[in-house]
Amino acid sequence: MELKNYPAPYVLFGALLAMGNRLQAAGDRFYDEITTKQWFVLAVLETFSAPPTLGELARGVGSSHQNVKQLVLKLQQKGYVALAQDGRDARKNRVHRTPKCAELPEKYGARQQEFMRALYTGIRADEAEQAAGVLARMLENLEKMQTVEEGLE
Numbered sequence: 001m002e003l004k005n006y007p008a009p010y011v012l013f014g015a016l017l018a019m020g021n022r023l024q025a026a027g028d029r030f031y032d033e034i035t036t037k038q039w040f041v042l043a044v045l046e047t048f049s050a051p052p053t054l055g056e057l058a059r060g061v062g063s064s065h066q067n068v069k070q071l072v073l074k075l076q077q078k079g080y081v082a083l084a085q086d087g088r089d090a091r092k093n094r095v096h097r098t099p100k101c102a103e104l105p106e107k108y109g110a111r112q113q114e115f116m117r118a119l120y121t122g123i124r125a126d127e128a129e130q131a132a133g134v135l136a137r138m139l140e141n142l143e144k145m146q147t148v149e150e151g152l153e
Contacts, residue, residue, distance in 0.1 A: 030115065031108065033078060041071045042080060042101060051094040053086065062139070080104075 006014075027036030034042070044060040045052070052060070058068040072095055075081045080101045086092035105112075120128060 026115075030111070031104075034075070034080070034104075038071055038075055038080075039104075041068060041075065042097070042104070045081070045095060045097060045101075051084075051096045053092045053094055055092075057095055 024036045027039060030036075031039060041057065041061055045057060047060065048056070054069050054072065055065055057072070058065045061068050072081055072083065076083055078100075080098055082096045082098055083093045084096060086094050
């Protein structure tokens with residue numbers, strides 16, 4: 001992407017949007033069984049030490065409760081997750097990984113490593129770390145902006 005007349009923050013913003021679209025398209029071609037968004041829900045699900053509620057998972061994914069619920073329901077239909085009522089609060093559903101979920105890394109692990117290697121070709125480890133730091137700060141800023149907006153409503 002070449003946008004010579006724009007300041008770097010604007011170019012970065014546009015590049016992130018374009019990158020998101022391209023990554024989603026590549027991911028949707030990558031997996032036979034699931035979409036990129038479904039994969040991301042499963043990846044975030046792995047970060048929890050105990051099965052999260054739909055709301056906790058939605059916050060981790062950075063999406064609305066409704067969107068994540070739809071993704072989880074599709075994953076449940078495909079056998080990758082199971083929904084179960086919370087033992088203490090019947091109004092809450094917890095998302096559990098199933099054994100089928102563990103099969104994905106086995107099936108796609110080598111391909112994933114090759115994809116990541118190709119994606120990061122020509123990028124040094126320190127450059128990737130710096131970019132990850134910038135993106136983490138941008139995510140924090142977005143969360144702060146959302147908190148302020150919610151406070152105004």
